[in-house]
């Protein structure tokens with residue numbers, strides 16, 4: 001791996017240098033060849049294992065933990081920082097550089113009372129979901145590897161430590177800006193230095209002046225809205241949308257008690273510490289905006305000469321909803337096979353952009369049709385992913401749809417289906433239309449119970465074969481294969497809506 005050290009060299013005072021603590025008996029539990037391609041294809045040999053577990057030095061690595069703060073469950077914590085993630089530097093790849101971080105690498109000056117480690121179950125989950133979301137085309141950090149060990153760690157019970165090797169285009173979070181605005185009083189120079197660095201590294205088309213800052217914030221709003229539209233469309237609940245877990249480039253970041261929906265449930269809560277449902281599935285779009293408001297406050301000293309958030313930042317915040325709806329409609333319209341979508345079949349297309357917050361009549365009707373369908377799913381206790389996978393089997397012109405058999409409320413379904421058929425309109429090539437549905441409605445998602453089964457095999461028998469098989473299925477989630485049939489089922493009763501502990 002070849003590193004550059006831009007953050008380390010240019011942002012002194014924004015991190016503490018700290019070396020990982022060696023860990024006993026490191027061994028590969030998982031490796032992502034896809035992620036490896038991003039950073040010049042390192043070979044997963046013993047030498048690299050020792051480097052990425054923190055047991056020997058990696059050539060060219062700097063080793064540092066960044067300082068940041070953040071709003072956690074609505075309240076401000078003045079100083080957090082990387083308490084268990086140690087960054088080696090920015091590894092060079094063909095399409096840019098990626099921070100390489102050892103998550104669970106041992107204590108840092110920001111560990112507070114923590115041990116700096118991660119338990120195996122959480123490291124495996126982060127590894128699997130990072131790569132699974134990437135395969136679903138959801139913007140996300142990646143995971144190069146998960147490394148097991150013999151080190152005992154203590155949570156509710158004794159467990160074993162493991163490491164996720166995270167790749168991130170940046171580790172800069174909303175919380176970084178909050179720290180240099182609120183916690184380091186009078187440090188407007190540092191805030192500016194951080195914003196300038198972020199723009200130069202990740203938004204190089206923008207200038208580092210007031211107009212550039214405003215444009216940059218507009219882009220952060222749009223990227224965040226797009227990420228959350230993706231989450232809503234695949235039925236992903238993040239679980240801990242604190243501002244210290246919001247990446248400044250709109251990548252899904254920090255995977256703890258996340259969950260995909262099994263049965264569709266708008267108010268599904270995946271984090272058992274989230275007693276009020278602040279981060280429930282249906283709350284995510286609103287929380288995205290709330291988090292952006294906190295970021296706008298942190299940027300205010302840079303943009304405005306008084307304490308009021310400038311009109312320009314407020315105007316940017318006001319584009320959030322339209323941005324989110326635009327992406328959500330494109331993604332959902334694709335899943336349903338609506339005709340004549342803005343931006344064609346590419347939901348990422350920049351053509352789909354209309355800054356107007358006014359919905360067109362067609363958009364309002366589409367949103368209504370989508371909402372009616374998810375309500376039907378909820379009332380009929382149907383699985384979100386499996387229901388959508390059925391769309392690739394629909395004979396759209398026929399009155400009899402295979403999907404209908406799954407519903408108890410047949411009259412409700414029939415009414416909806418009629419309106420849906422009308423919206424889809426005439427399909428010239430049914431096979432092509434069905435293929436397009438299969439290409440955006442996954443057969444395989446990382447259901448909590450599947451991750452849990454893989455984890456139990458490792459925990460009880462040191463056997464990572466299930467993890468590897470699951471990883472292979474999730475790498476091509478739109479392609480059904482007989483060998484993975486068991487991954488495309490509803491969960492067994494014990495695994496339905498499995499809620500996980502936040503301790504990790």
Ligand SMILES: Nc1ncnc2c1ncn2[C@@H]1O[C@H](COP(=O)(O)OP(=O)(O)OP(=O)(O)O)[C@@H](O)[C@H]1O
Nearest residue numbers: 080081082083084085111114115116117245254255
């Ligand atoms: N076992 C631990 N030891 C030390 N610090 C910890 C530990 N677990 C969490 N923290 C720290 O607590 C804060 C909030 O934790 P959170 O779960 O959001 O992040 P994380 O999963 O540790 O890391 P990241 O956000 O980098 O993915 C962070 O400052 C984190 O570093």
Ligand SMILES: [Mg+2]
Nearest residue numbers: 244245253254
């Ligand atoms: Mg975090």
